[in-house]
Amino acid sequence: MKKHRKGIDIISQLPDEILIRILSLLPAADITRSRILSNRWKHLWAFLPNLHLVMPRFEEQVKKFNDSVDQTLALRDGMPIQKLYLQCSCGGNNNRVNDWFRVVSQSQVEEIEYRFLADDTNDIRFHLDLSITFNTLIKLTLEGVALVIPKVGIPFPCLKKLNLQFTQHHYKHSLTKLISRCPVLEELCLDRPGLTCKSRIIKLRSRSMRRLTIERCEFKDQKLVIDAPKLEYFHFFACYFRKYTLKSTTSLVEAYISKARYHSIVKLLRCVSFTKILTLTRESLMALGTMWGITLPMFPNLVKLEVPWLETLLLILLQNMPNLEYLTFSDEYLPFIMGYNIPNGGGTCLSSF
Template sequence: MIPQSKKPLNNEEDIICKLPNELLTKILSLLPESDANRTRILSKRWKSLYALLPNVHLVMPFCWSFEQANKFHDFVDQTLAIRGNMAVEKFFLYCSKNCDYGRVYDLICAVVRCKVRVIELRFPADRYRVKFCWDLFKTCNTLVELTLKGEFVLDVPGDNLLFPFLKKLDLVSIVYACDQSATNLISGCPVLEELFVERQVIGRSDYLQRLNICSASLKRLRLSFAMCVSGDYEVVIDAPKLEYVNVLDVMLTYYYLTKPLCLNEAHIKIQATSDSESVTQFVTSISSVKILTLTDSTLMALCYIPDMPVFPNLVKFAIGNYNVLWGWSTLPRLLENMPNLEHITFLHGLLPFPHTQHSFDMRWNPPVEVPTCLRLKMKEIIIKNRETITQEEFTLLKYLLKQCKNLEILIINAHKIDHKRRDRLLNFPRGSNVCCIKLV
C-alpha cells in the first residue's frame, strides 16, 4: 500500500502549466531555439508563450505559391499581435520564395518599434530590391547588431545617418545596386565597431567593383571573398581605429590603405595579384601588428620584395604553406625582421604538402648570424597538420632546438611517428634547459 504522502499525481494535473508566464518564458529562453519552438504544439497557452520569448525566430518554409506564403505572413502577424509592444532582444527572419515584400516591410517596421537590439534578415535570390525602413532605423536607439544575408539587391540611400547606434554589421552574399550602396551603408553607421563582408555570389556578379570602408569608429574588420565571379576588384580601407583584420581572398583584389594601421592582430590569406604590389603594400602598412597570420601566396609576395618590412611589435606569428620552389631559404630573413617574436606556428607543417612522404629540397642553409628572436625571445614553436617527421624536417628542427635559448615548448602534430624517429628527435641537443617536446 502506497503511503498517503507518496500518492501519484492526478493525470489531469499539470503543475508546470500553473507556473506564471514570466517564469515559463524564462525557462524557454534558456533552451535551444529548436527545442523552444517545439513547445508550441503542446497547447494554445504554450503557443502563446513561445510568442512572448525575448528572441523572435521566424523561418519561412519553401512556398510554391503566394497563398502558401500568405499563411506564413498571417502566422507572423498573429505572433506579433500576441506580443503587443513587448521589447524584442533578437529578431531572426528567414524568407523564402514568393514572400510578400510589402508585408515583410511592415513586419520590419513593427519590430524596430519594439526596441529591438539584434536583427538578422535573410532573403531569397531574386531581382527585387528589398525595401527597408531607412527613415525608421534613424530613430532606433536600441539596434546594435544587424546581419543581412541573401543574393537580393541592396539599394542604400546616400543619407549621412542610417543606424545611429549600430556597432556590428554583417553583409553576406549581398548583391549591391552599385558601389555607392555599400559605401553609404558603412558610412551611415557612425559608431560601427565590427564589420564582416562576405562575397559569395556564385555564377553572377554582385556588382561590387570597389568596396570603400570608411569608418572613424571601426575596430574589427573581416573580409571573405572566397566564391565569386572573376574580375578586378578594389578594397579601400580608411579606418584609423582598426585593431583587428581578417582577410580571406582568392580573388584578384587590390587593397589600398589611406594610412598605415596600428593593428593588434591580423590574419591575411590573400591570393597574390599578378604584380604582388598591392599585397606587399597592404602587409607593409600593418607592420606594427602584434599577432599575425600569413599564407603561402602572401608570403611569396612579401619575400620577393627587396626591402621586407620589419615587424617590431610582433610576438605571435602563424605561417601557412611554404612554396616548394623557394623552401626555407627566406625563413631566416623573415625571422630576422621579427626581433621580438615569441611564438611561431607552422599551420601546415614544415613542408609544402603536409601529408606527403616525398622528399623535397627545402634549400636550407643555416644562416651565419642566428636571428635575434631565436636567440633571445622564442618561447613556443607549434607544428600542425603533420603525421610524421621527414628527414628534411629533422634538419630544421635540429637547428631550431639548438638555437632557441629560451624555448619552453615544441609541439608537433605527428601521431604516426615511429619510435626511432621519436627517440632521435628527443635526443637532439637543446639550447634551452627548460625546453619540453610534446608529440600529439
C-alpha cells in the first residue's frame, strides 16, 4: 500500500463534485470559514445547491457583501438552486436585491427564504418586485417585505407553501390578489401581516389551500372571509377581527383556537363547527365564559377535543358534541371526569394524554 507523506492535503485533491458534497453537509458558519483554506476552496461554496447569504450589519461591509453575491450568482451561471436563504438589513439596496431575485428566478430555484431586518423604528423599506415569475418555486418565506402585486401575470405558478411574516400590503385587496396568483397553493401562514389601506374585508380565497395559519393579527374593523373549500387545518392565534366567515367548512379536520376577541369567539367557533379535532386554550375558554346567554354551536363531527380544565363551561360544551370520543386536558393535572357520560351524546368521553 502506498503511503502518503505527512503534510500533503489529500482532501483538496478530490474532485469538485465530492468537495461540494462535503461542504453541503456542514453548518452555514463552517461553510463560510472554508473559503480561507486555500484558493481552491475560495469559490467552492458558491456552487452548493443551498445558498445561505447574510448581509453584515456594518455599513462599511455591505458593499463587499453585495459584490460577493453578484460574483456568486455570476459564477453559478444559471446552475439550479435548491434553496436560497437571504437576510438583508437597512443597508441593502432595493433595486440590487430585486436584480438578484431576477437571476435566481432563472436558476430553477425551489425554495426562497428572504428576511429583511428593519431598523429600530420597524420601518419596512424593501419592496419585492412580483412582476418576476418564479416558475419552479415551491416554498416562499418573506419577512419585513412590502408587497406590491402586479395587475397581470402569475408570479408563482408552482408555489405550494407561502409564509408571510411582518409584511405590508399597500393596496386594497393586495393580499387577496397575491393568493390568487398562486393557483396550486396548499399552505398559507400569516404572521403579523399589515394593511396600510382601509380594507373593510380581508378575503383569503383559494381552491387548493389545505392548511391556514393566522397569528398575531389585529384588525378591529375588518371582516375576515376565508373561502377555501379544501381547507383541512386551521390555526388561529392572538387575532382580532370584527367578524368571521369561513365558507365550505365540511372538509375541515383540525382547528386550533387561541386568544380570540371576547365578542367574536362564538362566531369563530361557528365557523369551525364541522371540524373533527378541536383545541381550545385557556384564553379562548375564558373569552367564551363571558358570553352567557348566547347559544353555542353544535359540533356534529367532533371526535377529539383538547381543553384546559374549566368545569362548568366544559360540561356545557360537551352537550353540543354528540360524537366526541377523546377528551385531552392540556393542564398538568387530571380532573375527575373519567367515564363521564355526555348528555344527549353518543357514548362515553375518555380522557387521554
